[in-house]
Amino acid sequence: MGMTLTPWAAPDPASHAPLGQLAGVMRTIPAALITTVDSTGIMHTRLLPNTNTDCHRELHFLAPGDMPIVAEVRKRPDVLVTFSRPGSDRFIVVHGSARIERDLDLVERLWHPAIASWFPAGEDEAALVVLTIAVDGVEVWD
Amino acid sequence: MAQAYEFAQRDEIQLPFGGIEGRASARTPNQAPVPGSGLRSPTLRLLGDDDDGVERKPGLWAGMVELGRWAAHALRVAMWATPTAGECLHADPSTLRGLIRTSRIALLTTRDRCGKLHTRPMAPTRRLFDGEIWFATPDADPLLDHVRARAPVQVTYLDRETNRSLVLNGVARVCQRATHGAGIAAMMPRRPKATAISFIRVDVMSADVWE
Numbered sequence: 545m546g547m548t549l550t551p552w553a554a555p556d557p558a559s560h561a562p563l564g565q566l567a568g569v570m571r572t573i574p575a576a577l578i579t580t581v582d583s584t585g586i587m588h589t590r591l592l593p594n595t596n597t598d599c600h601r602e603l604h605f606l607a608p609g610d611m612p613i614v615a616e617v618r619k620r621p622d623v624l625v626t627f628s629r630p631g632s633d634r635f636i637v638v639h640g641s642a643r644i645e646r647d648l649d650l651v652e653r654l655w656h657p658a659i660a661s662w663f664p665a666g667e668d669e670a671a672l673v674v675l676t677i678a679v680d681g682v683e684v685w686d
Numbered sequence: 687m688a689q690a691y692e693f694a695q696r697d698e699i700q701l702p703f704g705g706i707e708g709r710a711s712a713r714t715p716n717q718a719p720v721p722g723s724g725l726r727s728p729t730l731r732l733l734g735d736d737d738d739g740v741e742r743k744p745g746l747w748a749g750m751v752e753l754g755r756w757a758a759h760a761l762r763v764a765m766w767a768t769p770t771a772g773e774c775l776h777a778d779p780s781t782l783r784g785l786i787r788t789s790r791i792a793l794l795t796t797r798d799r800c801g802k803l804h805t806r807p808m809a810p811t812r813r814l815f816d817g818e819i820w821f822a823t824p825d826a827d828p829l830l831d832h833v834r835a836r837a838p839v840q841v842t843y844l845d846r847e848t849n850r851s852l853v854l855n856g857v858a859r860v861c862q863r864a865t866h867g868a869g870i871a872a873m874m875p876r877r878p879k880a881t882a883i884s885f886i887r888v889d890v891m892s893a894d895v896w897e
Contacts, residue, residue, distance in 0.1 A: 577851055581797065585797070586838050587803070589840060589842065589896075590896075620801070624795065628791075628844045631846055639802075639803065685807055
């Protein structure tokens with residue numbers, strides 16, 4: 545496969561400059577796989593629409609409030625987010641610790657008509673929560 | 687021809703399935719089979735005894751057994767698949783096999799001793815999926831320690847053509863040698879002695895397809 549960890553993966557939060565290059569890539573990625581661990585140690589991966597354009601400090605995702613991911617994140621905040629670009633072999637893995645926020649202002653800011661089809665409840669934004677992931681490290685694999 | 691004769695003696699016995707009964711009624715019950723003339727190969731056998739010296743059409747029975755095994759496995763995989771949310775599909779075996787075959791990236795996600803999640807791409811094996819997945823990695827890889835510490839792992843196949851992701855949950859084990867036909871001969875290094883290689887065998891427990 546010839547895959548290498550590119551040197552501009554920056555786990556150091558002090559230097560964000562290399563991550564700026566990711567901004568253009570992140571815009572083209574429609575969805576992200578979020579891996580959590582439940583209380584029995586089994587990993588679960590779910591697909592959520594991408595509402596992020598960069599991965600500097602925090603990632604935000606919208607999720608239905610009754611999704612099992614909410615309970616799992618409360619117990620074990622350590623998560624893994626995988627962005628893979630359609631049609632290419634490049635993918636971005638973000639390590640971080642997640643928390644759940646019930647912030648309607650933030651929900652409205654993140655809401656976009658393009659992601660409406662992801663949530664059957666439609667405009668019922670009150671049922672949505674924000675999954676905020678504080679970024680610990682980013683790996684880019686080509 | 688002892689076997690064939692014994693077979694003919696059972697003509698009167700009513701058997702629960704039609705195939706053997708239809709075959710038996712085609713002959714008159716009182717007529718003893720002439721050695722070497724008929725009934726040379728019983729295509730259906732009721733008892734599993736391979737060393738009876740009877741010629742039979744090669745592969746037919748073995749094929750049926752294989753088909754049965756495959757169907758049982760397919761059912762098992764389908765029943766274990768756990769859909770979790772709206773866009774998650776039930777991974778039927780043909781979808782599963784197709785995605786494994788066409789995906790160019792297999793991500794192996796493990797947890798280290800502290801519980802931190804790690805993921806890395808592995809070379810996918812070109813092998814018909816039958817419930818287990820094999821990976822090869824150098825002995826010095828910390829991935830092996832993760833697997834020894836915490837066996838539940840996840841394998842994610844990313845299919846760039848259809849933009850679908852196949853997420854497999856399973857239990858991993860470190861093996862010193864791969865079983866025959868594990869499909870990893872192709873990705874072995876040219877000089878196997880130069881680096882010591884260990885193998886990871888993942889027994890898949892559930893499958894989800896996301897798109």
